[in-house]
Amino acid sequence: KQEVTQIPAALSVPEGENLVLNCSFTDSAIYNLQWFRQDPGKGLTSLLLIQSSQREQTSGRLNASLDKSSGRSTLYIAASQPGDSATYLCAGQTGANNLFFGTGTRLTVIP
Amino acid sequence: KAGVTQTPRYLIKTRGQQVTLSCSPISGHRSVSWYQQTPGQGLQFLFEYFSETQRNKGNFPGRFSGRQFSNSRSEMNVSTLELGDSALYLCASSTTGRHDYGYTFGSGTRLTVV
Numbered sequence: 001k002q003e004v005t006q007i008p009a010a011l012s013v014p015e016g017e018n019l020v021l022n023c024s025f026t027d028s029a030i031y032n033l034q035w036f037r038q039d040p041g042k043g044l045t046s047l048l049l050i051q052s053s054q055r056e057q058t059s060g061r062l063n064a065s066l067d068k069s070s071g072r073s074t075l076y077i078a079a080s081q082p083g084d085s086a087t088y089l090c091a092g093q094t095g096a097n098n099l100f101f102g103t104g105t106r107l108t109v110i111p
Numbered sequence: 112k113a114g115v116t117q118t119p120r121y122l123i124k125t126r127g128q129q130v131t132l133s134c135s136p137i138s139g140h141r142s143v144s145w146y147q148q149t150p151g152q153g154l155q156f157l158f159e160y161f162s163e164t165q166r167n168k169g170n171f172p173g174r175f176s177g178r179q180f181s182n183s184r185s186e187m188n189v190s191t192l193e194l195g196d197s198a199l200y201l202c203a204s205s206t207t208g209r210h211d212y213g214y215t216f217g218s219g220t221r222l223t224v225v
């Protein structure tokens with residue numbers, strides 16, 4: 001059974017700091033990986049999708065990478081802002097048509 | 112472009128009742144998946160539908176069921192509700208659900224069972 005671990009579980013940083021969130025899969029046979037953010041009580045907002053032929057994706061201040069050989073992904077957030085405060089979830093897709101979600105990292109950016 | 116629409120946003124039900132949740136995917140998307148999110152278990156996959164057929168199912172009891180209509184809208188039903196069914200139920204739509212297209216999620220339905 002695929003299990004996904006995200007480290008750290010919670011992170012509190014001052015505004016402006018760069019930070020890295022980590023995600024690892026027990027089964028490295030994943031096809032693609034998607035990062036989401038979730039605000040309290042809300043649905044999921046897709047941030048980045050790393051497709052099967054890619055190793056990283058960038059959008060604005062966000063950069064995500066995927067190392068399939070190790071089953072690890074990182075999300076890099078540059079120059080963090082209070083509006084970045086949310087829970088960040090990674091999700092991998094394997095052979096079946098569903099996502100395996102990580103446990104999430106709760107990020108707080110302090111003004 | 113309209114996103115994924117889930118209705119209702121909130122529901123309160125009594126143990127033993129049944130409930131039906133609705134999801135309208137993005138126009139043109141034919142795959143609809145359902146997920147349950149609880150504080151203890153996180154996000155867990157319920158099932159996925161494509162062209163009115165269930166293609167994949169998670170590890171949930173038979174009380175959880177779903178269906179998809181010809182316009183790709185989907186419903187999920189939970190019968191004989193238990194307190195443990197209280198959760199945020201999220202629907203996700205994808206072009207085909209196959210690799211590399213990604214998923215777009217709705218805002219969810221918050222179900223509370225009392």
